[in-house]
Amino acid sequence: MTSVKRACGNCNLRELCLPYGLSNDELERLDELVTSRRKIKQGEFLYRAGSGFEAIYAIRSGFFKTDVLLEDGREQVTGFQMGGELLGLDGISTEFHTCNSVALEASEVCVIPFSRLETLSREIQTLQHHFHKVMSREIVRDHGVMMLLGTMRAEERLAAFLLNLSQRFTARGYSHADFYLRMTREEIGSYLGLKLETVSRAFSRFQEAGHIAVQQKHIRILNIAGLKALMSHQRV
């Protein structure tokens, strides 16, 4: 846990994150609230299902997964999160977290005490509205995942997944076509409702088709249109 002076004002992710749209004055007031950061090593939990909720977290650097577990041990990865995205929104409803959040690489998050965020967002309309948009965006994203899981075939799911990652890397100034996956095939599979072998085979088929080049976690997208076309292939 480290403490910081200008958490948001100096952050290059601010346009993707909670401070979006705030004036300088408002940014300063948000900075008063975001005064501590947490570093999380690869494999460590940011929070666990069942643990008390008192803050949400903005990812300053790194990469996370969130998952839920059934009593019998089955895991469902519910999302992968990267810089500028918020973690912990699930905890608001019940006052405790309902999923696990695990760092997939060494990461750092800004701690945003939730009741103070509510207080501030009663005073700053822009902040309030943007926070509502972020929560709503999460609901819309979830609907997209349901569509993926409920109606798409294995290759469509994986193509959608790669295109989504690509788009989010682009938004953060990274290459849209050349990146390293932070998650294993098993984690991708869990997110997409597939087994790791199916994910691996789909990668291989994409490579054979010339859509991508895969070498373990290194992905290069060679034909983005090809991937997009895969997603509109109707079930036979």
Added chain:
Amino acid sequence: MTSVKRACGNCNLRELCLPYGLSNDELERLDELVTSRRKIKQGEFLYRAGSGFEAIYAIRSGFFKTDVLLEDGREQVTGFQMGGELLGLDGISTEFHTCNSVALEASEVCVIPFSRLETLSREIQTLQHHFHKVMSREIVRDHGVMMLLGTMRAEERLAAFLLNLSQRFTARGYSHADFYLRMTREEIGSYLGLKLETVSRAFSRFQEAGHIAVQQKHIRILNIAGLKALMSHQRV
């Protein structure tokens, strides 16, 4: 579109709905905002994907489904909603709706103009916090659906679905064990990522096992423990 005086103060769903936890004074202020209702006939849209967002809706009576469609026509039902639940939260993020909302029986909703709700929730902390809880609850629910779609088998999905309906009917004062489905087998299947034939067969198997009695849309739950056991691969 009808206009009303005491929308929330007189509503018997208020403890399940947005007004939860408000004082009488606060309830009156919310009533100033919730001044119109809309009746929707069976099969009609409350809103469509792409249409502008300016209000959320509280279900006063009736039953809805929400769905998203792919360009090729494939449908994913993202949820079924009943009295006291909020519709339209998906529209906040993009200023237009991203899914369709269709009445599955003659229904009535209260119209809650969203920007006025934001204004009021800057003034009433309880309202603000409860609204955040409702949005968060939707996110948590979505995670549950992902678990369903991603890791559960057909019978587990249907058992989870029935138990969820049962629990929500109970909360509204209806029988937990005897109810009529408002949706078709096809809509259940879309929600659960299954084909209608699979849903029908699973119902038949539940009936053979003595867990339920089905006659078309009429469901009686005979052995709730049996259904619960199905979800954890246990025997009863």
Added chain:
DNA sequence: TATTAAGCTTGATCCAAGTCAACCTGTAAC
């Protein structure tokens, strides 16, 4: 009362993805 159509059930068959198993690759530890 007969007709129609939408929705539901059930049987037969098929196939996409799961399972099982063997082997490969990269990397961390010694």
Added chain:
DNA sequence: GTTACAGGTTGACTTGGATCAAGCTTAATA
């Protein structure tokens, strides 16, 4: 540099749920 191991790939085979098809039920309408 060797070893060990987690993660990834690929092949052979199995299976749960999809698909195709036929018939049944219920409710609306003529």
